[in-house]
Amino acid sequence: MTAPRFASALPDPAYQEEFYASVPSKRAMAWVVDMIVTALMTAVIVPFTAFTALFFLPFLYLIVSFFYRWITISSGSATWGMLLMGVEFRRADGAQFDAGTALIHTLGFVISFSMVMPQLISIGLMLFTDRKQGLTDLVLGTVAINRVSRY
Numbered sequence: 001m002t003a004p005r006f007a008s009a010l011p012d013p014a015y016q017e018e019f020y021a022s023v024p025s026k027r028a029m030a031w032v033v034d035m036i037v038t039a040l041m042t043a044v045i046v047p048f049t050a051f052t053a054l055f056f057l058p059f060l061y062l063i064v065s066f067f068y069r070w071i072t073i074s075s076g077s078a079t080w081g082m083l084l085m086g087v088e089f090r091r092a093d094g095a096q097f098d099a100g101t102a103l104i105h106t107l108g109f110v111i112s113f114s115m116v117m118p119q120l121i122s123i124g125l126m127l128f129t130d131r132k133q134g135l136t137d138l139v140l141g142t143v144a145i146n147r148v149s150r151y
Contacts, residue, residue: 009095027082027085030079034068034079034080037081041068042057077097083147086147090145101140118135122135131143
């Protein structure tokens with residue numbers, strides 16, 4: 001017997017709420033960690049530009065942040081901050097992110113973060129939806145869940 005078409009490979013928040021418990025607060029703390037890591041990476045790069053990067057520092061920070069998120073999410077379905085907080089991304093089929101999904105998710109994050117309303121909507125969705133999905137997650141059908149123990 002095959003599963004119904006509407007069945008999801010993702011944990012059901014009604015029956016497996018532990019996968020979604022505290023995810024919004026963990027994502028917020030992970031975001032702070034990731035900002036610090038990105039700032040440190042940017043600071044390391046600046047001297048190698050003979051300090052001319054100081055003239056376009058916000059742009060450099062944006063580029064470093066984009067590649068940091070894309071590369072870390074591609075390799076482990078989580079940024080370093082998310083790993084520290086015990087959270088990871090999953091696609092709608094339950095699989096970890098591949099490079100393409102990580103790229104689209106990172107692009108969606110950057111776009112929504114660059115405007116106030118999409119960011120506020122994203123925060124609201126994370127706080128009030130069953131799967132704690134942000135705006136980009138909702139569009140892509142992805143979720144952030146608590147990492148499963150690897151023992």
